[in-house]
Amino acid sequence: MKKNIILYSTREGQTSKIANYIAEQLGLQSCDLVDLHQAEEMDLRQYEKVIIGASIRYGHFHKKLYQFIQINLDELQKAKAVFYCVNLTARKEGKDTPEGSAYIQSFLKKSPWTPDLIGVFAGALYYPRYRWFDRVMIRFIMTMTGGETDITKEVEYTDWEKVTQFTCKVDDL
Template sequence: MKRAIFLYSSREGQTKKILSFIMQRFTGYQCDLVDLHDHPRPDLSQYDKILIGASIRYGHFHSSLYRFIDVHQKALVHSKAAFLCVNLTARKEELLKDTPEGSVYVQKFLKKSKWSPEMIGVFAGALRYPRYRFIDKMMIKLIMSMTGGETDTSKEVEYTNWQKVSDFANSFLVCK
């Protein structure tokens, strides 16, 4: 049986939710879902497909993403591996913020990372005000007010375009 590994760096769970959604499309694969924050050291050569998903918080990916890539860079380059970025800016699809070329976060990632994935997805995340600590809630509210987003701290808003995620999943599933 074919194998796929889905590695995620998620703060509030939306990246994990997106990877779980993609994983459901991988019928005929034995799939593993792994948290990058746990500092895993899987043998990537055992997998036919590798997908790494990471979220942005305050303009940055978590350091565990870069540590993982540093350790596994050669395996990632020589495998069928893809990357996806989850952030709130990607909600601005009309400004192409949901594309690798239009995402400042992906562009920074490509400059900083030792890995340049051939396939990259950019998806809007979710705003989970009630789950945030007070300081995070206020900082995110400030950022959202500056960018024209939701500022009602009693709300949770999911911006993820699930059709776009499904299209990415289908493309990644058939990539050779």
């Protein structure tokens, strides 16, 4: 039985938390979890499915995501490969779909890879964990977008039922 691989690019840990949740849903024994920032060229052919998750910070995915895709493009195009995006904008209805996510639309224009399935999940605010500059900037962004601005709070916006539904679709591929 081939395994699944779940690669993730996380900043504060929410994308990793979602990756672990997906692995639990698919069966931990059938999944390898790999930090995308530690991954280089990989033999993705040994996996039944390739799942990549990445978070947004200041409107952009980490450059390592695009580097990984470029290096592994041939194998990604041949694999059953899916992608999920984690961002705070997805806490708003309509921005939580591939069609409504400006980040996914931008990704699809920039990336040479088109995933078989795309998910968009709301992330989490971890104000107390942020460095001073990030806390100030994220609070400013949240003020502009009508979000939580109390810097003593940690708020998880992830809809775990939506993640479960995405995982069921992955399992059906």
